[in-house]
Amino acid sequence: MDRHDQVLEVWREFIATGKISNEKILSPAIMNSWKRSRECGVDPYQKKVPVILKEHKLKNLLERNKDLIEICRPFIDNLYSFFRGTGFVAALADVDGYVIDVTGDKEVLEMTSRGSFVTGALWSEDVAGTNMIPIVLRENKPCQLRSTEHYCWSQHRMSGVGAPISNPAGQMLGVLVIFGPYEKANPHTLGMVVAATHAINNYFHVRRMLTESQISNKFQKTVIESIPEALIAVSNEGYIALANENARKRLSLPENITGKQIRDVIEPGNGNFLSIISSKNNIMDMEVQIIQDRKPKHYLLTCNPILDAEDNPTGKIIILIEIVRARTLVNRMIGAQAKFSFKDVAGNHPRALETISLAKRAARTLSNVLLLGESGTGKNIFAQAIHNESNRAKGPFVSINCAAIPRELIASELFGYSEGAFTGSKRGGNQGKFELSDGGTLCLDEIGEMPLDLQTTLLSVIEDKSIVRIGGREVVPVDVRIIATTNKNLKEEVKKGNFREDLYYRLNVFTIEMVPLREMKSDIALLARYFADKMSARFGDELIRIDDDVISILTNHSWPGNVRELQNVIERSISVSLTNVIAVDDLPPEIRKKPAAIERDVSLKAMERQLLLELMQSKLSKTEIARKLNVTRCTLYRKLKVYGIPYQ
Known part of the structure; x- marks a missing residue:
């Protein structure tokens, strides 16, 4: 008895009893497939598969697999040229087991169609039993299935081979199978299918590499063109390899400059620039002048080498950033932007409203502004608000404290210096x-502290609207509005000879006097609550309420430090308060006054600390302790830190 008949006997036994006495004759893959087919209720005597897609569902199936079909078609046609006239059929199935393409002799295809082996038919294991398609899908490797190894009787006259098709990521896309009369099976058929699927998989790999290369090239080009700076790549001999659109615009370069000498396309008069980029040194942010349209323009130059695989220089990348743009970037990085606006200025006192109104009018002018007032009255906040209200709001806001910089450095800080x-x-x-x-x-800021000799230079800059860097000769035009602040009486300083009179009148175009807080007592409660709300939001706490006795104390304080002092007092009081109410005992000692009505025999803070200690020594969690105190966990941790109580 040959193997065909032996397997047939085993098959009959399994169909009748569900058992296999001679397991050695079947591979584990086929034996397990038979068992699954039986469990799924597949009829071993069915002549056709029961699931065949029609119309729009078939159309959708083919559309989903269009790419796979088109790629495999030439390889399947090549296979067909070898088995034409033999009664064999080549088929392509997707990962679900649906047949998506069938190739073979016309009469053979007519015969297989009677068994429902047509495009759109589902030949999965749970529908068609053990056959070539689900075996390869499950095993994910080349397989062979002979005649009676099929689960259904109608397929016992067939033998087939198949191999998986995968993309470069290893994801299975489908199965390529060849099947036909088992007596005509050729041992080389499996090798042909494996070779075909290997070629198909390689095609997917090559196509992916080509696509990635195209995407990479497009990405690089997009990146280069997206760079806001002028970028040029040149060879060691000075030939241009590429230049982005910004380089062509800013340097007035012609369109087709690839392969041309940079010295031949750049405007005459730029010998110094060409000499700099021809040097072998790396250059980082060097300020250079380039003649463009017969006018000098200033750039920051960065020049780095292009290295080959052996780290030998083959050329260089030249990057030019306009000085104006460089200043904008620097200002953004160092925070040279005004943060405050008039929305951040609180006050209802008539003098406060008058000051705000005057500052808004000043913002709408082009004049320099002089802000006079005691320390802590908000001069810098008003300066930022005036800037943000003006037509220069999109420009930089740069502040310098004339009193904080050593005398010998202030000139270079203001006017810069040359190499x-x-x-x-x-x-x-x-x-x-x-x-x-x-x-x-x-x-x-603190203009009254500026040295006399520097005041002369400042006056010249204001009048000429240009500067000359320390150690340099080039005149650099500057368009700057000046807002000066001081807590000194500049008129008195002029009389004493400490401040130039002509500079005073240059700055004193629009003068605003800041009102001390002690002269606006009706605004103290408003400002205190404003700062409490603002800090509550910053700490992530619930809104903090201020006790009426605290408001009374704050209103009667003289506030030598003005609004800044009030803000610091509120912040400190929120930090030490164990509740969401600022009480008298939360105020600093120098602010706190204790009328008889609010005297305590025992310090409230001592009581609060003792209460915290007892709660922390209990078995309650941090969340339960916070809930008992009616505060957030954030507030609880802050108070523990203030009282020096361990968190653990």
Whole structure:
């Protein structure tokens, strides 16, 4: 008895009893497939598969697998040329077991169609039993299935081979199978199918690499064109390999410059620039001048080498950033932007409202502004608000404290310096505050502390609207509005000879006097609640309420430190308070006054600390303790820290 008949006997036994006495004759894959087919209730004597897609469902199936079909078609046609006239059929199935393409002799296809082996038929294991398609799908490797190894009787005259098709990521896309009369089976058929699927898988791999290469090239081009700076790549010999659109615009370069010498396409008069980029040195943010349309323009130059696989320089990348844009980026990085607006200024006192109104009118002018007032009255906040209300709001806001910078450094801070101006100076020089605030506002805080000799230079800058860097000769135009602040009486300083009279009148175009807090007592409660609300939001706490006795104490305080002192007092009181109410005992000792009505025999803070200690020593969780105190966990941790009580 040959193997065909042996397997047939085993099959009859299994169909009748569900048992296999001679398991060695079947591979585990086929034996397990038989068992699953039986469990799924597949009829071993069915002549046709019961599931065949029609119309729009078939159309959708083919559309989903269009790419796979088109790629496999040439390889299947090539296979067909070898088995034409043999009675064999080549078929393609998707990962669900649906037949999506069938190729073979016409009469053979007519015969297989009677068994429902047609496009759109479902030949999965749970529908058609053990056959070539589900075996390969489950095993994910080349397989062979002979005649009586099929689960259904109608397929016992067939033998087939199949192999999986996968994408480069290893994801299975489908199955390629060849089947026909078992007596005509050829041992080389499996090798042909494996070779075909290998070629198909390679095609997917090559196509993916080609697609990735195209995407990469497009991505690189998009990135280069998206760079806001001018970018040029040149070879060691000076030939241009690429230049982005910004480089062509800013340097007035022709469209087709690839392969041309950079010295032949750049405007005459730029010998110094060409000499710099021809050097072998790496360059980082060097300030250079380039003649464009017969006018000098200033850029920051960065020049880095392009290296080959052996790290030998083959060319260089040249990046040019306009000075104006560089200043904008620097200002953004150092925070040279006004944060406050008039929405951040609170007050209902008539003098406060008058000051705000005057500042808004000043913002709408082009004039310099002088803010006079005691420390802590909010001069810097008003300076930022004026900037944000003006037509320079989109420009930089740069502030410098004239009293905080050593006398010998303030000139270089304001006007910048050129390369080599002094020992240790930065290569390429450095921009000063005037250049950084070009197109915006420069706030000269504590202007009354500026040295006399520097006042002369400042007056010249205000009049000429240009600066010359320390150690340099080039005149740099600057468009800057000045807001000066001081807590000194500049008129008295002029009389004493400490401040130039002509500079005073240059700055005193629009003067605003800030009102001390002690002269606006009716606003103290408003400001205290404003700061409490603001800090509650910052700490993530519930809104903090202020006790009426506290408001009374705050209103009667003299506030030598003005609004800044009030803000600090509120912040400190919120930090030490164990509840959501600022009480008298939460105030600093120098602020707190204890009328008889609110005297306590025992310090409230001592009681609060003792209560916290007892609760922390209990078995309650942090959440339960916070709930008992009617505070958030955030507030609880802060109070534990204030009283020096361990968190654990």
